[in-house]
Amino acid sequence: MITLYTWTTPNGRKPAIMLEELGVPYQISTVDIGKDEQFAPSFLAVSPNNKIPAIVDEDAEGGPLAIFESGAILTYLAEKHGRFLHASGPTRYKTLEWLHWQIAGLGPMLGQLGFFGVRSKDKSPLAIDRFVEESDRLLSVMDKQLAGNTYLAGDEYTIADIACYPWTIAATITLKDVLAESLATKPAVHRWLKTVGERPAVQRGMAVPKV
Numbered sequence: 001m002i003t004l005y006t007w008t009t010p011n012g013r014k015p016a017i018m019l020e021e022l023g024v025p026y027q028i029s030t031v032d033i034g035k036d037e038q039f040a041p042s043f044l045a046v047s048p049n050n051k052i053p054a055i056v057d058e059d060a061e062g063g064p065l066a067i068f069e070s071g072a073i074l075t076y077l078a079e080k081h082g083r084f085l086h087a088s089g090p091t092r093y094k095t096l097e098w099l100h101w102q103i104a105g106l107g108p109m110l111g112q113l114g115f116f117g118v119r120s121k122d123k124s125p126l127a128i129d130r131f132v133e134e135s136d137r138l139l140s141v142m143d144k145q146l147a148g149n150t151y152l153a154g155d156e157y158t159i160a161d162i163a164c165y166p167w168t169i170a171a172t173i174t175l176k177d178v179l180a181e182s183l184a185t186k187p188a189v190h191r192w193l194k195t196v197g198e199r200p201a202v203q204r205g206m207a208v209p210k211v
């Protein structure tokens with residue numbers, strides 16, 4: 001059995017979508033980051049970087065295995081089950097390219113924009129401009145890729161789409177005011193959001209955890 005440590009955030013929902021897509025049994029352990037539960041010693045033993053998501057797979061090869069970082073979790077689950085990531089060849093590397101792009105770029109930039117542009121009481125125009133500009137640049141890169149491809153890595157739905165969906169849909173909801181101009185010029189991103197968002201497993205994963 002896999003235990004998923006998660007909360008109601010874009011990063012937390014990526015492995016939930018993946019587990020739903022795979023249809024494997026898993027149990028949820030909620031970590032309320034608003035109550036600092038990510039600093040509890042029992043959670044730090046699983047995720048020493050004090051961030052969700054993390055998993056523990058009791059049935060991993062060689063014994064129980066704890067993994068933190070959503071990209072590592074998605075890659076592990078994809079390879080364990082042989083789905084949503086080719087074992088070799090160009091599509092594998094296109095998938096990993098967009099997966100890493102999300103983890104190093106899209107997620108952190110939208111996250112900073114959420115902090116400076118929405119949650120912070122002190123509104124710094126310099127910081128907001130910087131993160132709006134960078135978020136727009138990233139969404140433009142994504143739009144260009146999706147204008148020529150059904151999914152991020154090409155014709156197939158992969159862990160790159162699973163990683164990018166929760167952040168991009170969040171951008172259209174929680175960041176819709178600060179990113180209004182940018183989102184109005186990204187037709188391929190909206191088409192992809194609709195296609196991915198119609199998958200039943202994505203809808204189930206986006207509802208995890210129920211709190």
Ligand SMILES: N[C@@H](CCC(=O)N[C@@H](CS)C(=O)NCC(=O)O)C(=O)O
Binds near residue numbers: 033038
């Ligand atoms: N690169 C990490 C980012 C994880 C992350 O930022 N998690 C946030 C919630 S979305 C968190 O746990 N924050 C708690 C904290 O920073 O103390 C991943 O992709 O797993």
